[in-house]
Amino acid sequence: MGLVLCCVSFLSIYLGCSGAQGKFAYKLLHDLFANYSNALRPVEDTDRALNVTLQITLSQIIDMDERNQILTAYLWIRQVWLDAYLAWDKDDYDGIDTIRIPSSYVWRPDIVLYNNADDQFTETMETNVVIRYDGQVMWDSPAITKSSCKVDVSYFPFDGQQCRLTFGSWTYNGNQIDLLNGLDTGDLTDFVENVEWEVLGMPAKRNVIIYGCCSEPYPDITYTLLLKRRASFYIFNLLLPCIMISFLAPLGFYLPADSGEKVSLGVTVLLALTVFQLLVAESMPPSENVPLIGKYYIATMTMITASTALTIFIMNIHHCGPGAKPVPKWAKKFILQYMARLFFVYEVGESCKSPKRQLGHLPTVQVVSGRAAKEEQKAQTTEDDSDTGTRMKLECGREGQQHQVCGKTPCLCHHNSLLRNVEYIANCFRDQKAAQKQSGEWKKVAKVMDRIFMWIFFVMVFFMSMLIMGKAI
Numbered sequence: 350m351g352l353v354l355c356c357v358s359f360l361s362i363y364l365g366c367s368g369a370q371g372k373f374a375y376k377l378l379h380d381l382f383a384n385y386s387n388a389l390r391p392v393e394d395t396d397r398a399l400n401v402t403l404q405i406t407l408s409q410i411i412d413m414d415e416r417n418q419i420l421t422a423y424l425w426i427r428q429v430w431l432d433a434y435l436a437w438d439k440d441d442y443d444g445i446d447t448i449r450i451p452s453s454y455v456w457r458p459d460i461v462l463y464n465n466a467d468d469q470f471t472e473t474m475e476t477n478v479v480i481r482y483d484g485q486v487m488w489d490s491p492a493i494t495k496s497s498c499k500v501d502v503s504y505f506p507f508d509g510q511q512c513r514l515t516f517g518s519w520t521y522n523g524n525q526i527d528l529l530n531g532l533d534t535g536d537l538t539d540f541v542e543n544v545e546w547e548v549l550g551m552p553a554k555r556n557v558i559i560y561g562c563c564s565e566p567y568p569d570i571t572y573t574l575l576l577k578r579r580a581s582f583y584i585f586n587l588l589l590p591c592i593m594i595s596f597l598a599p600l601g602f603y604l605p606a607d608s609g610e611k612v613s614l615g616v617t618v619l620l621a622l623t624v625f626q627l628l629v630a631e632s633m634p635p636s637e638n639v640p641l642i643g644k645y646y647i648a649t650m651t652m653i654t655a656s657t658a659l660t661i662f663i664m665n666i667h668h669c670g671p672g673a674k675p676v677p678k679w680a681k682k683f684i685l686q687y688m689a690r691l692f693f694v695y696e697v698g699e700s701c702k703s704p705k706r707q708l709g710h711l712p713t714v715q716v717v718s719g720r721a722a723k724e725e726q727k728a729q730t731t732e733d734d735s736d737t738g739t740r741m742k743l744e745c746g747r748e749g750q751q752h753q754v755c756g757k758t759p760c761l762c763h764h765n766s767l768l769r770n771v772e773y774i775a776n777c778f779r780d781q782k783a784a785q786k787q788s789g790e791w792k793k794v795a796k797v798m799d800r801i802f803m804w805i806f807f808v809m810v811f812f813m814s815m816l817i818m819g820k821a822i
Contacts, residue, residue, distance in 0.1 A: 373443040391432040404531025436484035463515040467495040505640035506583035517569030549575040602803035615657035667795035
């Protein structure tokens, strides 16, 4: 029973004190704003400047539009100043030292973002202000700002940006409002990490500028947001595919000329790089500064165009027929001997250790005249007279009168015709071999040139890829 009485008495005392403090708060609010106007600058001496302390807290980077050069950020803006008409003696109001009231009740400095890029010109959120008994007013307000930012994409995607946010009074000059830094840098303790940008710092600098319109000084505070792009996304989605596609271009020289796909491979690679180039161009501002990745694409496309043109030239050499001129002596010595050994280009059955096997000489065919043939046959007949002549006579005697002509010398007209046909076939075969040898030499020249350009372009692609990837390290 005693415990219940103690609790009731404690609650009655607490509620009575709270009600009394609430009455004093209402009385304080009534006394402060009885003759107060929020339209005038709250200073007792109008010749003195009112000090306003500004402090910015960066909460989040919402968007960085490189093409339109606009930075969208979420900021917490704190403004602190001294209002000479909002001071009271806290002992007269039951020890109340602070009150919180809507910010529209008091005078507020017209601090705006000078480089605002928002087409709607939205103001800060209407939040409460905290007023201390000594007249200090603290106004914390969140704001989503869109500021213009000069974007330099020369080293995209390994670039860094410096975006400036300049705050100052729009109508009050430096003789009326003096703007001061709350901190030397922007507050980043509550910053939410961005997936694309890394914040390196946010230094603050106070500037006093005299504009052409007015002779009075206008102070402002400029916060420089130092950003560095996280390039992992662009490396895996733009750079690595381009590098892998670029290494396909030199392989077009390794493709056999008879396949008919050498030129189509170069054109396909060129079209693939054009698609990546368009993707980069859509996200970049149309400025004179070409991005680093754009330079890489242009250099690679130029190299592929040159390789395709060289492929067409080499294919013409490969398909040189028998009607073409023979391979020059300098080409035989320099290309077919030295360069072929240097780049390991050999024919089928030929290696670097065993020399090329020479084909056997074709047999020569000689046509003998009719008189020489008769003499040769007569001499042969004389030598074999004991056997052949006797045999012919016996055979003719057996056959009778119908074969009396058989005893005479055999006719050589069919023998001469046969020799001429054999000679014609041998000459055609010899001409065909010579034409094949000449065409083979041109094909080997084309093959050696293919191998030379393949290694040259491989080295070019490798060094270009190392240069672009070296920026990421």
